[in-house]
Amino acid sequence: MEFFEAVEARRSIRKFTSDPVPAEVVERALDAAILAPNSSNTQTWNFYWVRSAEKKAELVKACFGQAAARTAQELVVFVADPALWKRSQQPLVEFVEKVNAPKAVIFYYKKLIPMTYRAGFLNLWGYFRALTLWFSGLLRPVPRGPNTLRDLQEVAIKSSALAAENFVLAMAAQGFSTCMMEGFDEVRVKKLLKLSGTARVTMVVGMGKGTEAGTWGPRFRIPREWVIHHV
Ligand SMILES: Cc1cc2nc3c(=O)[nH]c(=O)nc-3n(C[C@H](O)[C@H](O)[C@H](O)COP(=O)(O)O)c2cc1C
Structure with missing residues (x-):
């Protein structure tokens, strides 16, 4: 899929079908995540693909049981840690x-x-x-x-958020849907993944084959002239 097609195809989908996501699709998107630009190339990030059924169930709970996590076939957690x-x-x-x-x-x-x-x-x-x-x-x-x-964590969070964006676009390019989530209990997610004190959970990404019921409606953005300024 061409770049702009993937950008336009990507939507936040909150309900997935029971079709599995092939492992190589996730691996390829993780490889794209690693290629994201990052502060000083220090790569102060880790990506946790939560595959154990037990841990997945705990992660869904930590995401407040929201549909995007509950119905996701796979879940990847993007973590930032300046100590890395x-x-x-x-x-x-x-x-x-x-x-x-x-x-x-x-x-x-x-x-x-x-x-x-x-x-x-x-x-x-x-x-x-x-x-x-x-x-x-x-x-x-x-x-x-x-x-x-906090400042150092912010720097690391910026980079890992860019990695998450590469990831979701790579999933879209391969014909799969995703939903980024910041709706989670960070203390519980950190405990589940045994993260260090300096680590921050940037995003949990749920993925699968999307359904029509997975979006609330067509994409909505405020007018571009409110946002884009030629100075
Ligand atoms: C940082 C971040 C956090 C988000 N957290 C959630 C979330 O917890 N649950 C959810 O359903 N969607 C979440 N979203 C998805 C947004 O609601 C969505 O991107 C936005 O409504 C725009 O829709 P679109 O992605 O389909 O273009 C999040 C998106 C981002 C970037």
């Missing part, structure tokens, strides 16, 4: 050295990433950094964040 910068730092340093990236890029991965992805105890390191940058910012443009653990 440590997982990719060494491979990234090795990679940028191998491809002879500019010195500034190597310095960025070796030195700046560890400084940036750190908030410190009670965010104290982050507040100190924010204060010094505030003074520098009086004279020139400076990065204003991320400073706190």
Whole structure:
């Protein structure tokens, strides 16, 4: 399916048929998720394809039993965790050295990433950094964040949300429907997946073959001129 066809075909579908989704379809969409742009290429994400019937039932419960989860043939949870910068730092340093990236890029991965992805105890390191940058910012443009653990989580959430979008478009391109969900009890989902304290659950995605009853009606968007501004 051509790109714009997939973009237009994708709708949030909340009721799926009992037809199974072939594993290779989900795997291909997960591969597309991995290719999403992400902050500094740190790939601070994990994707949990919940396949065990027992865990699936628990996840549906944590999603308040909503139809998009209850009738989904498969469920994938998109997770963001800023602490995962440590997982990719060494491979990234090795990679940028191998491809002879500019010195500034190597310095960025070796030195700046560890400084940036750190908030410190009670965010104290982050507040100190924010204060010094505030003074520098009086004279020139400076990065204003991320400073706190929340800020770092926000950065990671942006990237994993982009991965989720790649995922749903890849499912649409393969003829399957999806529904992104933020309607879930994050504490319960984190417990179910045994996630670390710094992790955030970005999205649960339900998928399957869609039904007509799966949408409330035709797609609705507010007028484009309310949203798109030529400055
Ligand atoms: C971040 C996010 C969270 C969402 N959470 C839910 C949800 O919990 N339950 C649900 O039925 N739909 C959920 N949706 C789907 C939206 O309601 C849907 O995208 C929107 O109504 C636009 O419709 P469309 O996707 O068919 O274009 C969510 C979508 C996004 C992007």
